[in-house]
Amino acid sequence: MKSISIYTITRNQTLDNLQRLERQLSGRGYFLRMREWEMESMKALTEHLEVHIPQICSLRFFYSFQIPKLGKEFDLLQIKKDQIVNIELKSGVVSDEAICKQLLQNRYYLSVLGKPLHSYTYISNQNRLVKLTKHDHIIEADWEHLCTILQKESPDYEGDIEDLFQAELYLISPLTEPARFLRKEYFLTSQQRDIERQILKKIRTEHTGYYWFNGLPGTGKTLLLYDIAMKLSVRQRICMIHCGEAARDWEILHERLQRIDFLTDKELANEREPVSFDSYSAILVDEAHLLSAPKLDILLNAVNHQPVIFSSDSEDMISPEEMDQTTIQKIERLPQILTFHLTNRIRTNAELSSFIQNMLHLPRKKSSRYYPHIEVVCANNESETQNLLDGYIHQGYQYRQTSTPADLNTAAVRVTDRLVTVLDERYYYDTEGYLRSSLRNNSGSSDVRTLFHLLNQTKENLSLIIEKNESVYEILLEILQMHRK
Incomplete structure (x- = not known):
C-alpha cells in the first residue's frame, strides 16, 4: 500500500x-x-x-x-x-x-x-x-x-x-518475555480483544461456566490467557495451571503476580495432597491439549462452580491415530462451553504455516503457494545426513530432533529463525493423506505430533533432510513445485 x-x-x-x-x-x-x-x-x-x-x-x-x-x-x-x-x-x-x-x-x-x-x-x-x-x-x-x-x-x-511492520514484533510470550509482559509492553489483536471481552462479560455476569479458545501455534493464545488472568486477579485470587514440563519458565511471573497461583498438571494427581480450588475465583489452563484425560477429570471434580478457561493448540491436521484426543473431546462436550478459534497467525509467517499444514495432511487440490524459504533435500545414508546437517548448521540453522525426549509444551517458546530437522524411514503417508509414523519417540509421544510442534518453532526458514525415505521425499518435493507468479 x-x-x-x-x-x-x-x-x-x-x-x-x-x-x-x-x-x-x-x-x-x-x-x-x-x-x-x-x-x-x-x-x-x-x-x-x-x-x-x-x-x-x-x-x-x-x-x-x-x-x-x-x-x-x-x-x-x-x-x-x-x-x-x-x-x-x-x-x-x-x-x-x-x-x-x-x-x-x-x-x-x-x-x-x-x-x-x-x-x-x-x-x-x-x-x-x-x-x-x-x-x-x-x-x-x-x-x-x-x-x-x-x-x-x-x-x-x-x-x-x-x-x-512485522506483526510478530508485537506478539510477546509471557513465559519467555516476562519483564515486557509485566510492564504491559503489548496490545492484543482485535480478535483477541473480542474473545476476551465476551469471556469477561459472561464471567462477571454469571461467575461460572466453561470457556475454551484454541488456535495454531503463534496465534497468541498464552498471551491472551495471561491478559485475562491479569484482569481477573485485580481483586481476587485465581489459579493458573500449566501442562507439561515447561522447566518452570513461569517462575518470574509466579514471584511477581501475587494474586495468581501457579500449578503444574502433575500436582493435580498428587494423592498425598489432593488439589483444592475453594480459595480461587477462577481456574485457567494453559496448553490444555497436553492435559491427560484422568487429570482433566480430577480438575473438573475439584472445581466448585468457578469459571474454568482452557487454552489449547489446534492439531486438526494431525492424523487422529497419531494422538489421543480424549481430553479435547471431553472439553468439547462440557455443558454450555463457550468456544472460540484464534485464526490470526502472528509468530509464524503464512508461507511456513501453509507448508506445515499441507505437509501434515496433504491437500485435496494442488496449492498455488510459492515456498521460497523452505528446502527439502534427500540423504541416502546417515553419513550424507550428517554432511547435510553440517552444511545447514554452518548457515545458521538450529538442528532439533523429534526423537529427543522433550516436552511438547516447550515448542511454543523455543522459537528460532532457521530450523533444520531429519525425517527418516519411520514416516509415511496413509490413504487419507495424513503423515504417519511407525514408531513412538523416546518420550512415548507421537512422532508426528512432536514434529508438528517442532516445525512451528521456526519463524523464517525451514529445511527438511529426508533420510532413506524416497516416497515421502517425492511427495514433499511435489508440494514445493510451485512457481513465482
Missing part, C-alpha cells in the same frame, strides 16, 4: 468514484469502505492545512492503514526519513482520556520504526486540534506548528508501508 495525496481524495465526487480512486492511488488490493463522516473530517482538515501549505497537493499520507494480522488501524500517517506524523480523525465529541489512550497505543505500534513521532487528533465538529506531549498529556495544538512539521525537508517513504 502506497501513500496518497489527501488533497486528491477530498475533492467532491461520488463515494463510489472515491473508492475507485483511492484503490487506484494506494495500490490497495480491495475497495476501502469509506465513511461519510471521515471524509468530511478529512476535508475540514485539508482546508486548515491549505491555509498554511501552498503546495498542499504534494502532502502525502498513508490513509486508513491497518497493520496486517493485528487489526490496528491508523487514519493518517506521514512517514519521512527522519520523522512520523500521525493524525487521527474524529467527527463527534470525544474525551481527552480516550484520545490519549488511542495516541499512546499508536505510539507503541509506531515505535518499532525508531523515528521521532508527532501524534495529533482532529475533532471536526469542534474544529479542535490536539496533540500528545512527551509526558503523555493531551494539549491544544497550533495549526501553524503542525504545518511546519508536515513540511519538514526530509524525503517521504515511497515504498509499501506493509514492509515496515
Whole structure:
C-alpha cells in the first residue's frame, strides 16, 4: 500500500468514484469502505492545512492503514526519513482520556520504526486540534506548528508501508518475555480483544461456566490467557495451571503476580495432597491439549462452580491415530462451553504455516503457494545426513530432533529463525493423506505430533533432510513445485 495525496481524495465526487480512486492511488488490493463522516473530517482538515501549505497537493499520507494480522488501524500517517506524523480523525465529541489512550497505543505500534513521532487528533465538529506531549498529556495544538512539521525537508517513504511492520514484533510470550509482559509492553489483536471481552462479560455476569479458545501455534493464545488472568486477579485470587514440563519458565511471573497461583498438571494427581480450588475465583489452563484425560477429570471434580478457561493448540491436521484426543473431546462436550478459534497467525509467517499444514495432511487440490524459504533435500545414508546437517548448521540453522525426549509444551517458546530437522524411514503417508509414523519417540509421544510442534518453532526458514525415505521425499518435493507468479 502506497501513500496518497489527501488533497486528491477530498475533492467532491461520488463515494463510489472515491473508492475507485483511492484503490487506484494506494495500490490497495480491495475497495476501502469509506465513511461519510471521515471524509468530511478529512476535508475540514485539508482546508486548515491549505491555509498554511501552498503546495498542499504534494502532502502525502498513508490513509486508513491497518497493520496486517493485528487489526490496528491508523487514519493518517506521514512517514519521512527522519520523522512520523500521525493524525487521527474524529467527527463527534470525544474525551481527552480516550484520545490519549488511542495516541499512546499508536505510539507503541509506531515505535518499532525508531523515528521521532508527532501524534495529533482532529475533532471536526469542534474544529479542535490536539496533540500528545512527551509526558503523555493531551494539549491544544497550533495549526501553524503542525504545518511546519508536515513540511519538514526530509524525503517521504515511497515504498509499501506493509514492509515496515512485522506483526510478530508485537506478539510477546509471557513465559519467555516476562519483564515486557509485566510492564504491559503489548496490545492484543482485535480478535483477541473480542474473545476476551465476551469471556469477561459472561464471567462477571454469571461467575461460572466453561470457556475454551484454541488456535495454531503463534496465534497468541498464552498471551491472551495471561491478559485475562491479569484482569481477573485485580481483586481476587485465581489459579493458573500449566501442562507439561515447561522447566518452570513461569517462575518470574509466579514471584511477581501475587494474586495468581501457579500449578503444574502433575500436582493435580498428587494423592498425598489432593488439589483444592475453594480459595480461587477462577481456574485457567494453559496448553490444555497436553492435559491427560484422568487429570482433566480430577480438575473438573475439584472445581466448585468457578469459571474454568482452557487454552489449547489446534492439531486438526494431525492424523487422529497419531494422538489421543480424549481430553479435547471431553472439553468439547462440557455443558454450555463457550468456544472460540484464534485464526490470526502472528509468530509464524503464512508461507511456513501453509507448508506445515499441507505437509501434515496433504491437500485435496494442488496449492498455488510459492515456498521460497523452505528446502527439502534427500540423504541416502546417515553419513550424507550428517554432511547435510553440517552444511545447514554452518548457515545458521538450529538442528532439533523429534526423537529427543522433550516436552511438547516447550515448542511454543523455543522459537528460532532457521530450523533444520531429519525425517527418516519411520514416516509415511496413509490413504487419507495424513503423515504417519511407525514408531513412538523416546518420550512415548507421537512422532508426528512432536514434529508438528517442532516445525512451528521456526519463524523464517525451514529445511527438511529426508533420510532413506524416497516416497515421502517425492511427495514433499511435489508440494514445493510451485512457481513465482
